[in-house]
Amino acid sequence: MNIIDRRLNPKGKSLANRQRFLRRARAQIVKAVRDASGSRSIQDIANGEKISIPMDGLREPTFHRSGNTGVRDYVVPGNKNYVEGDRVAKPEQEDGGGGGSEGSSDGEGQDDFAFVLSREEFLDIFLDDLELPDLVKRKMKQTESTTPSRAGYSVTGSPANLNVVRTMRNSLSRRIALKRPKPAELAALEDEIKALEESGEDPERLSHLRVEFEAQVSKSKRVPYIDPLDVRYSRFEHVPKPVTQAVMFCLMDVSGSMTEHMKDLAKRFFMLLYLFLSRRYRHVDVVFIRHTHEAAEVDEDTFFYSTETGGTVVSTALEVMRDVVKDRYSPADWNIYCAQASDGDNTSSDNAKTVHLLEDVILPLCQYFAYIEVGAEYKDWLGRESDLWRTYKSVEKPGGMLAMRRVRVRSQIFPVFRELFAKERNDNAAWAGGGKS
Amino acid sequence: MSEGLLFTGAEWDFDKVQRTHDAIAEIAHGELGLDTYPNQIEVITAEQMLDAYSSIGMPLMYKHWSFGKHFARDETLYRKGMRGLAYEIVINSSPCISYIMEENSMPMQALVIAHAAFGHNHFFKNNGLFRQWTDAKGILDYMDFAKGYLARCEERYGQAAVERVVDAAHALMSHGVHKYPRKRTPDLADEERRAAERREYQEKMFNDLWRTVPKPASTKQGSQELAERKRRLGLPEENLLYFLEKMAPKLAPWQREIIRIVRKISQYFYPQKQTKMMNEGCATFVHYTIVNRLHELGKLSDGAMLEILHSHTSVVFQPDFDDRRFSGLNPYALGFAMMQDIRRICEQPTAEDHQWFPDFAGNGDPFGTLRQAWADFRDESFLLQYLSPALIRKLRLFKIHDIAEASDMEITAIHNERGYREVRKALSRSYDIAHMDPDIQIVDVDLAGDRRLILHHMVENGMMLVEAEAVRVLRHVANLWGYEVRLVEIDSATDAILRIHEDIGPSVEA
Numbered sequence: 001m002n003i004i005d006r007r008l009n010p011k012g013k014s015l016a017n018r019q020r021f022l023r024r025a026r027a028q029i030v031k032a033v034r035d036a037s038g039s040r041s042i043q044d045i046a047n048g049e050k051i052s053i054p055m056d057g058l059r060e061p062t063f064h065r066s067g068n069t070g071v072r073d074y075v076v077p078g079n080k081n082y083v084e085g086d087r088v089a090k091p092e093q094e095d096g097g098g099g100g101s102e103g104s105s106d107g108e109g110q111d112d113f114a115f116v117l118s119r120e121e122f123l124d125i126f127l128d129d130l131e132l133p134d135l136v137k138r139k140m141k142q143t144e145s146t147t148p149s150r151a152g153y154s155v156t157g158s159p160a161n162l163n164v165v166r167t168m169r170n171s172l173s174r175r176i177a178l179k180r181p182k183p184a185e186l187a188a189l190e191d192e193i194k195a196l197e198e199s200g201e202d203p204e205r206l207s208h209l210r211v212e213f214e215a216q217v218s219k220s221k222r223v224p225y226i227d228p229l230d231v232r233y234s235r236f237e238h239v240p241k242p243v244t245q246a247v248m249f250c251l252m253d254v255s256g257s258m259t260e261h262m263k264d265l266a267k268r269f270f271m272l273l274y275l276f277l278s279r280r281y282r283h284v285d286v287v288f289i290r291h292t293h294e295a296a297e298v299d300e301d302t303f304f305y306s307t308e309t310g311g312t313v314v315s316t317a318l319e320v321m322r323d324v325v326k327d328r329y330s331p332a333d334w335n336i337y338c339a340q341a342s343d344g345d346n347t348s349s350d351n352a353k354t355v356h357l358l359e360d361v362i363l364p365l366c367q368y369f370a371y372i373e374v375g376a377e378y379k380d381w382l383g384r385e386s387d388l389w390r391t392y393k394s395v396e397k398p399g400g401m402l403a404m405r406r407v408r409v410r411s412q413i414f415p416v417f418r419e420l421f422a423k424e425r426n427d428n429a430a431w432a433g434g435g436k437s
Numbered sequence: 438m439s440e441g442l443l444f445t446g447a448e449w450d451f452d453k454v455q456r457t458h459d460a461i462a463e464i465a466h467g468e469l470g471l472d473t474y475p476n477q478i479e480v481i482t483a484e485q486m487l488d489a490y491s492s493i494g495m496p497l498m499y500k501h502w503s504f505g506k507h508f509a510r511d512e513t514l515y516r517k518g519m520r521g522l523a524y525e526i527v528i529n530s531s532p533c534i535s536y537i538m539e540e541n542s543m544p545m546q547a548l549v550i551a552h553a554a555f556g557h558n559h560f561f562k563n564n565g566l567f568r569q570w571t572d573a574k575g576i577l578d579y580m581d582f583a584k585g586y587l588a589r590c591e592e593r594y595g596q597a598a599v600e601r602v603v604d605a606a607h608a609l610m611s612h613g614v615h616k617y618p619r620k621r622t623p624d625l626a627d628e629e630r631r632a633a634e635r636r637e638y639q640e641k642m643f644n645d646l647w648r649t650v651p652k653p654a655s656t657k658q659g660s661q662e663l664a665e666r667k668r669r670l671g672l673p674e675e676n677l678l679y680f681l682e683k684m685a686p687k688l689a690p691w692q693r694e695i696i697r698i699v700r701k702i703s704q705y706f707y708p709q710k711q712t713k714m715m716n717e718g719c720a721t722f723v724h725y726t727i728v729n730r731l732h733e734l735g736k737l738s739d740g741a742m743l744e745i746l747h748s749h750t751s752v753v754f755q756p757d758f759d760d761r762r763f764s765g766l767n768p769y770a771l772g773f774a775m776m777q778d779i780r781r782i783c784e785q786p787t788a789e790d791h792q793w794f795p796d797f798a799g800n801g802d803p804f805g806t807l808r809q810a811w812a813d814f815r816d817e818s819f820l821l822q823y824l825s826p827a828l829i830r831k832l833r834l835f836k837i838h839d840i841a842e843a844s845d846m847e848i849t850a851i852h853n854e855r856g857y858r859e860v861r862k863a864l865s866r867s868y869d870i871a872h873m874d875p876d877i878q879i880v881d882v883d884l885a886g887d888r889r890l891i892l893h894h895m896v897e898n899g900m901m902l903v904e905a906e907a908v909r910v911l912r913h914v915a916n917l918w919g920y921e922v923r924l925v926e927i928d929s930a931t932d933a934i935l936r937i938h939e940d941i942g943p944s945v946e947a
Binding site: 001002003004005006007009011013014016017018019020021022023024058059060061062063064065066067068069070071072073074075076077078079080082083084085086087088089090113114115116 | 451454455458459462475476477478479480481482484485487488491492500501502503504505506508509510512513516532536539554596600604607608610611612755756757758759760763765766832833834835836837838839840841844845846847848849850851852853855856860863864866867874875877894896897898899900901902903904906907909910913
């Protein structure tokens, strides 16, 4: 008999089958994912997702008989008190009367096929046709920082890069080639000499052994255990890397007019953006800036949960953002994204300043600036759109960095998000840029 | 370790497995007289077990989305705890490969080795159907070839094109087997001998009176042509895949090869379908007998024995028909009960047994009798031959007559003197594969005209096909055939046409 341990065989033998299956069911899965994500909180989205898809295109039909036609005989166990000739009512359909029909009665109305998508698969599908707007950085890419990447071995290098495995391999082969005596062999010789010395027999062999021992010892001195020749260092080459870090500015109006519901909408949008960015960039920083009539950088909890009273001056937030960028996030090293959420209020006198800041300072820094107006459709008594909306409208240019959307209820978040980042928007930007590849 | 015990504790290691295997082999070959292929035991993880599940239990399988689908479903069920995994999978090959899971405890491994590596192994090697239809030595090599062939086809013609053929072939898999050994084509000497025999017979039987009998007038040109065409195409043909592989006009050679591969695999599993109950019964009987023997010899501790018995009883558990857990007869339970019953008849027969089974009741050689049964029968014939009145009483089997249109069902036989034969016959029939699968044959094709392929379903007892599914399968048939396909459902008793699935053409290639 043979026993073979297969546990260490490569895993994921059925991965190729799974990929084929996902490809086959792609249309249904995409739809299911979209549906699922609409009803789900953002935290859950990042986890794996159990989805159900209709069986269309996934059926494996066979010729089989329908359970509700024809005449059948069954033999079943466990007779209690039936005798020949008794008539009994038919059991519920799902029992099938014991080994009768296979599958559902008519093959239609089959249950949906439910299975679990891994987190990666889910996000892949969910964010599949979304692309980051990153046109600007294309020009800057060439001058980016570098990253060390393995490039074989070298005979020189710093001690920290010593490659022990390679070095010892070389050492071992050299020792074998030059027949360096092993410590165990030397010890054996020594023992034998000692034994002969004590017993005093065979002096001829003793002297012979002594000579050999001397020779071996001197040889082991001549052939070093590790020779400088053996030493190898891991070699690294510096390859230019695209910017793999991004910073996301979350700007929000927290004045009294922003209700919890509005904040919740904003939060959802921010988190979605964060999720999206963190798939594209190895490192994503988030900066929270809240503002009333004055703005401050705060931590996440304060940002979402503490209330503040005061007027509404949007330009203050933009100023703070400008300062933070200047201090910490040089546009050369960071991809800068900004998402602003507001109910559309702004002090009228501030509008001009806001436009100026946005157009001349903020937008040139940003990869993308998304403005989300949350809450009820805002129209003032003249039937005009909100202050901020009109202000930003004047800045918005087709194909520009600024995008504006309104979100009123939770279910609109995903469609709006998708709209903002849908591929068509910048399908000329074939270069996916900056991201993990 | 205590004296004589093969192992203690629940942990297993390779030494214990080896030792246990050897002890089991001694009993299996020595006392039960089993004859097995050499064993190869492979230890795998739960995930690998799921892998093996989804590719219909073969260690090597080509890639196909349906396996991914099954894997996704099995995995979901398993992760939710809705379904346990099998303790083992065994492959009909030489050497006989048994997979055991690393999660099993040592007593479980002992049970599994006795069950799979000896019980199933013996059955595979000795049962007539397996000997006739499967090539245990060649199957792994063939699967390797199949996997490589499909991979090369995918590279060359694209996944979509290969999938189209494989999907269609899978849909027809259960109608892709030869149910009878094919006729050997006679050689020249044979032909001459038979011609001489025929001539001699005709001379002997010559009677001038026949000349005066009027000839039937209906031998028209058309029906002769039809007969000739059918003969040339080998129609009617119930092996749909075989016919399509050989005759479909539009297929490329690689497509025919893929159909052939699917057909071969289907044929390989055909004996397993026919002997499910016996195979499991044999393996269960073997493991039960062997572990009891080991326990008797003091090689298994009481604790290990209890664990084994716990698994054993849950495997052979048979809920009653009115139990919520009931889902048909459990093949393990029925098979095991029958094997035990045969042993009882051999060793302690009653007067009734002598009357029903005169040729082996009380012969004192239960293992010999069982070995013969395992070698020569399949489920259907085995039941017909060996199901005893005692067992019918024990299981309280009864027969129900169910007419789909009626509002209730009739009990037509129970476990009494009048009912034994009736129950036995009906049960045996329900295991007859010829009655389990609908009888569908290719009957005609108009090669000179519109090349429409015509299939007949001989409807038995009014059991019609599921309409929607049938249409989908026909679409697959049309994809392979390349032209329209028509399926006619005909009542086998009256020859009345019950339903016609009208000409279904191939789907548009993507």
